[in-house]
Amino acid sequence: MGLFQRIFVQQILLTGGVLALATGAYAQPASPGDIFGFEPGDDYKLASYEQMETYYRQLAAQSDRVLLREIGKSALGRNLYLLTISSRANLENLERYRSISEQLARARIDDDTAVSLANEGKAVVWIDGGLHATELAHGQMTPLLAHRVATEESAEMAAIRDNVIFLLMPMMNPDGLEIVRKWYESQLGSAFETTNPPELYHHYVGHDNNRDFFMNNMPESKAVARVVYNEWYPQIVYNQHQISPPYARIVIPPYSDPVNPKIHPGVTTGLNEIGSAMGNRFALKKMPGAISDVGFSMWWNGGMRTVPYFHNMIGILTETGHSSPTPAFYDPKLFPQMLQVRANARAAGVVVDEESSGVPDARVLYPYPWQGGESHFSEPVRYMITGSVAVLRAASDSRVKWLTNIHHMGRDAIAAGASGTRFYLIPTDQRHPDEAGNLVNILLEGGIEIARASESFRVGDGRYTEGTYIVSAAQAFRPYVIDLLEKQDYPDTRVDPSGVNKPPYDIAGWTLPMQMGVTVDAISEDLSVDSEPVQELVAPVAGQVRGNARFGYALSHASNASIKAVNRLLRDGATVHWTNESLRAGRETYDVGTFVIENNGGALDANVSGLASELGLDFTGLSSRPDADMSTLHLPRVGLYKSYVAAMDEGWTRWLLEDYGFDPVSLSDEDMQTGDLSELHAIVLAHPDASAQFADNIDKILTGHPPGTMPEQYTGGLGLQGALALQQFAKAGGTVVTFGSAADFAIRQFGLPVRNVVAGASQEVFLIPGSLIRANVDTGKPLAYGMESEVAVSFVRSAAFAVRGQAGCIDDLLNLRYCTEITRGGRPLEPKPEAQMFDSVVNYASDELLMSGWALGTEHIREKSAMAVVPHGAGEVVLFGFRPQFRGQPRGTYKLIFNALHAATIEE
Numbered sequence: 075m076g077l078f079q080r081i082f083v084q085q086i087l088l089t090g091g092v093l094a095l096a097t098g099a100y101a102q103p104a105s106p107g108d109i110f111g112f113e114p115g116d117d118y119k120l121a122s123y124e125q126m127e128t129y130y131r132q133l134a135a136q137s138d139r140v141l142l143r144e145i146g147k148s149a150l151g152r153n154l155y156l157l158t159i160s161s162r163a164n165l166e167n168l169e170r171y172r173s174i175s176e177q178l179a180r181a182r183i184d185d186d187t188a189v190s191l192a193n194e195g196k197a198v199v200w201i202d203g204g205l206h207a208t209e210l211a212h213g214q215m216t217p218l219l220a221h222r223v224a225t226e227e228s229a230e231m232a233a234i235r236d237n238v239i240f241l242l243m244p245m246m247n248p249d250g251l252e253i254v255r256k257w258y259e260s261q262l263g264s265a266f267e268t269t270n271p272p273e274l275y276h277h278y279v280g281h282d283n284n285r286d287f288f289m290n291n292m293p294e295s296k297a298v299a300r301v302v303y304n305e306w307y308p309q310i311v312y313n314q315h316q317i318s319p320p321y322a323r324i325v326i327p328p329y330s331d332p333v334n335p336k337i338h339p340g341v342t343t344g345l346n347e348i349g350s351a352m353g354n355r356f357a358l359k360k361m362p363g364a365i366s367d368v369g370f371s372m373w374w375n376g377g378m379r380t381v382p383y384f385h386n387m388i389g390i391l392t393e394t395g396h397s398s399p400t401p402a403f404y405d406p407k408l409f410p411q412m413l414q415v416r417a418n419a420r421a422a423g424v425v426v427d428e429e430s431s432g433v434p435d436a437r438v439l440y441p442y443p444w445q446g447g448e449s450h451f452s453e454p455v456r457y458m459i460t461g462s463v464a465v466l467r468a469a470s471d472s473r474v475k476w477l478t479n480i481h482h483m484g485r486d487a488i489a490a491g492a493s494g495t496r497f498y499l500i501p502t503d504q505r506h507p508d509e510a511g512n513l514v515n516i517l518l519e520g521g522i523e524i525a526r527a528s529e530s531f532r533v534g535d536g537r538y539t540e541g542t543y544i545v546s547a548a549q550a551f552r553p554y555v556i557d558l559l560e561k562q563d564y565p566d567t568r569v570d571p572s573g574v575n576k577p578p579y580d581i582a583g584w585t586l587p588m589q590m591g592v593t594v595d596a597i598s599e600d601l602s603v604d605s606e607p608v609q610e611l612v613a614p615v616a617g618q619v620r621g622n623a624r625f626g627y628a629l630s631h632a633s634n635a636s637i638k639a640v641n642r643l644l645r646d647g648a649t650v651h652w653t654n655e656s657l658r659a660g661r662e663t664y665d666v667g668t669f670v671i672e673n674n675g676g677a678l679d680a681n682v683s684g685l686a687s688e689l690g691l692d693f694t695g696l697s698s699r700p701d702a703d704m705s706t707l708h709l710p711r712v713g714l715y716k717s718y719v720a721a722m723d724e725g726w727t728r729w730l731l732e733d734y735g736f737d738p739v740s741l742s743d744e745d746m747q748t749g750d751l752s753e754l755h756a757i758v759l760a761h762p763d764a765s766a767q768f769a770d771n772i773d774k775i776l777t778g779h780p781p782g783t784m785p786e787q788y789t790g791g792l793g794l795q796g797a798l799a800l801q802q803f804a805k806a807g808g809t810v811v812t813f814g815s816a817a818d819f820a821i822r823q824f825g826l827p828v829r830n831v832v833a834g835a836s837q838e839v840f841l842i843p844g845s846l847i848r849a850n851v852d853t854g855k856p857l858a859y860g861m862e863s864e865v866a867v868s869f870v871r872s873a874a875f876a877v878r879g880q881a882g883c884i885d886d887l888l889n890l891r892y893c894t895e896i897t898r899g900g901r902p903l904e905p906k907p908e909a910q911m912f913d914s915v916v917n918y919a920s921d922e923l924l925m926s927g928w929a930l931g932t933e934h935i936r937e938k939s940a941m942a943v944v945p946h947g948a949g950e951v952v953l954f955g956f957r958p959q960f961r962g963q964p965r966g967t968y969k970l971i972f973n974a975l976h977a978a979t980i981e982e
C-alpha cells in the first residue's frame with residue numbers, strides 16, 4: 075500500500091543492525107560518553123554531527139535492538155538518519171508491524187480485523203531532536219535516549235521494548251547543529267558565548283524548518299513525511315523544542331485554544347491523556363516545573379507537532395528550558411516580572427513586596443512549580459529523557475488502545491466523507507498545470523490517497539479529461555484533505571467586540587488551492603469513472619512543440635514553470651522577449667506578456683524540446699517576427715541583501731530564486747556599503763524577522779545588531795552608508811524590490827512619496843495576522859504579465875500603500891490627517907500627476923477581502939495598493955505590501971517577483 079515501501083525494504087537491508095542480527099554476536103553497546111569523550115549535557119560541551127554519526131553506527135552494530143537507516147539528505151548534503159529501537163523479536167518481524175500500523179491508520183479494514191490487528195500489533199512512537207538548532211539540548215540528548223532505551227534492563231524498559239516500535243530521528247537538522255556548534259565553540263569564553271550565530275541555522279529557512287511540514291519544500295521535511303505519513307504511521311509523534319517560559323522547566327500538553335474543528339476529538343483527548351502521564355512522571359520523579367496551556371494552540375497545520383493531528387495521530391511538542399551548554403542562574407525574584415504579574419499589580423497601584431520570591435502558586439495546569447536557581451545543560455537533557463520515557467511508557471501501557479483508536483478515528487473520517495463534499499477534482503488542463511501537479515504531490519507526501527481518472531467523464535455540469543486527479547473526502551486522513559483544500563475560518567474569541575481577538579499561535583489561514591492558484595472542484599455527487607490509484611509522485615506531462623519555428627517560439631507566461639524555462643534559455647544565450655500587447659500569429663492568439671524566443675540556430679530546438687518535456691510546457695513555432703511591441707529580456711543579475719540579523723524571508727527568497735534559475739548573489743552589509751553594485755539589475759530586500767509590529771523591523775536593516783551584543787564585525791547593520799548606496803543604485807537606474815516590512819525601510823530611507831496606511835494601527839481596529847486576502851491584478855502592466863486578474867495574497871501583519879500626495883489631505887487609520895500644499899509665490903503649484911509618482915500593480919479587492927483565515931478591519935485596506943512601483947531617479951522601487959513568497963506557499967503570486975526581476979533587465 076505505501077508509496078515508498080519499495081525504498082523502505084531496500085534501505086533496511088543496508089543497515090549494520092541487520093547484519094549484526096544475522097551473526098548474533100554483540101558486545102555491550104558503547105555509551106555516547108565512550109565515543110564523545112564527555113557526557114551529553116556536560117557544561118560547555120557539544121558533540122559534533124560526525125561524532126553522533128559514529129555513535130549511531132556503533133550502537134546499531136553492537137545492539138540487536140537497534141536498526142539504523144539513512145532516510146534522506148539535508149539541504150547541505152548531510153545524511154539524515156532514523157533509528158528503529160525495539161526488542162530483537164520485534165525487529166525481526168518489523169515489516170509485519172509496519173503493515174499493521176498502516177492498515178489500522180488507513181482504516182480500510184473492518185472492526186473485527188482491526189481488533190485482531192491491534193492485539194497483534196505494536197504501538198509506534200516517533201521522537202525527534204535537533205530540529206531548531208539553537209535549542210541545543212535536544213539534539214545532544216537523543217544519543218543518550220537511544221542508548222538508554224536500547225540497553226536499560228529494567229522491567230519498565232523491557233516492557234517498552236516489547237510493546238513499542240520506537241522510531242528515533244536523532245538529528246532533524248544536522249546542518250544547523252554544525253552552524254550553531256561552530257559558532258558556540260568560536261565564542262566560548264567571550265561575552266558572546268550564548269548568542270545565536272549571525273546566519274540562519276537552516277541553510278534556507280532557519281526556524282521556519284518547523285513551518286514546512288505540509289508544503290515539504292525542504293529535503294528534511296520530505297524525508298520525515300515519507301517515514302511518518304507513507305510508511306510507519308506512528309500513533310504518537312513527539313517533537314522536541316526548547317523555548318520554555320523562563321520561570322518553568324518544560325511545557326507539556328494540554329495545549330491552548332483554539333482547537334481546529336477538523337481535528338478528531340480523539341486526538342485532543344488522547345493528547346491530554348499523554349500530557350497527564352508526562353506531568354505525573356515529572357511529579358513523582360521530583361522534577362518540578364512542568365507547565366501546560368501556555369500559548370501553543372491547536373489551530374495551525376504545518377508544524378512537526380500539528381500535521382499529525384490531521385492524520386489522527388497524537389502530536390506532542392515540549393519546550394524545555396535552558397537551551398545552552400553555558401550554565402545560568404534563574405533568579406526566582408524575577409519570576410513575577412517575567413510573568414507580568416508583579417508589573418501589572420504595580421501598575422494597578424497594589425503594594426508589592428519586592429523582596430518576596432516570585433515563584434507562582436501551584437495551579438491545575440502548573441501543579442509543581444519550579445523554585446528557580448542555577449541550571450546546567452544536564453538539566454534539560456534529563457527533563458527531555460524523562461518526558462520521552464513517559465511518552466514511551468504511556469504508549470506501552472495502552473498499546474492496544476492507541477492502535478484501536480487510530481483505526482476508529484480513521485473509520486469515522488471515512489464515514490464523514492459519505493455526505494457533503496465527497497470528492498475533490500484536480501483537473502490537469504488548467505491554467506497552472508505545474509502547480510496542480512505540485513499540489514497533488516503535496517497531498518501524496520502527506521499520505522493522501524489519490525486516484526487518476528482513466529477516462530474522460532462528466533459530473534454535474536462539469537466535464538473532466540482523462541488524467542484528472544480524484545481525491546476522495548472519505549479517507550482516514552480526511553481532516554488533512556479538507557484542512558488543506560478548504561478555507562480556514564479562525565474563531566473570533568473576543569468577549570468584548572472592542573477588545574483584541576486572541577491572535578493565532580502562527581497564522582490563521584493557508585488554503586492551498588487559493589495560495590497556489592490551482593483550481594480544485596468540490597463535488598458532492600456520486601462519481602462514476604474508471605480510475606487508478608496514484609502510486610508515485612507525479613511529474614509534469616510532457617508539453618508539445620508545434621508549428622514552423624523559422625523565427626522562433628511563443629511560450630505562454632501563465633505558469634511558474636515558464637519562468638524556469640526562460641531563465642535557462644537566457645543562460646544558454648537565447649534572445650528572449652516578452653510582448654507588450656496581445657498577439658495573433660497564424661490561428662493562435664497570445665496574451666500580452668507572452669514570451670517570444672528567437673531562433674538563432676544552435677541548440678535552441680533541442681533545448682526547447684527538452685524544456686517542453688521536462689517542465690510540461692507548450693512551445694508554438696513562429697514563422698515570422700510577431701507584429702507586436704516587444705521588450706528584450708536579459709538574464710537578471712540579482713543581489714539579495716543578507717543581514718547578520720539572519721532573516722528567514724531572506725533564506726526563503728534565496729531558495730526560491732535559486733530554484734527558478736535567478737541565482738542571486740548574497741550581499742552583506744560590507745558589500746552594500748563599499749561594493750560595486752552597478753553590475754546588478756536588481757537588489758532584493760526581504761522581510762526582516764519578525765517582531766510582531768511592522769515598524770520595529772526597520773531598525774534590523776538599518777542598525778542591525780546593536781554594538782556590544784555581537785562581535786563587532788556583525789554589528790551596525792546596513793547603516794546610513796549602505797542605505798545611501800542602495801538609494802544611489804536605484805537612482806542610477808537599478809530596481810530595488812522589497813518584501814514585507816522592508817518596504818518601510820525603503821519608504822523612509824529613500825523618502826518615497828508613499829504611506830503604509832495601516833502602519834501603527836492598533837489591533838482593536840485592524841488585525842490580519844496571517845490570512846489570505848483577495849486582491850486584483852492589473853494584468854496589462856508588465857510586472858503583472860501572466861497573472862490572473864484576481865489572486866489570494868498572503869497578508870501577515872502586512873502593508874497597504876497609498877500615495878503621499880504633494881497636495882491635498884488624506885485621513886489615515888489613526889484619524890491623523892496628512893495635508894500638503896505646494897505653493898510658489900503664494901499660488902498653488904500644479905501637482906505632479908500621481909501616476910508619475912506611484913504605479914499600483916496589485917490592489918486589495920473592494921469587497922469580500924477575507925478569503926481564508928481571520929481579518930479585522932479590512933475596510934482600511936480596501937482598494938489600497940498591495941504592490942506598487944515607485945520611480946526613483948532613473949530606477950524604481952518595487953514595494954510588495956503582502957508576502958509574495960511566504961514560506962514557499964503562495965505560488966500564485968511568485969510571478970510578480972519574477973516579472974519585477976526580468977523587467978529590471980529591459981533597456982529603455
Ligand SMILES: [Zn+2]
Pocket residue numbers: 206209314315316317
Ligand atoms: Zn523550537
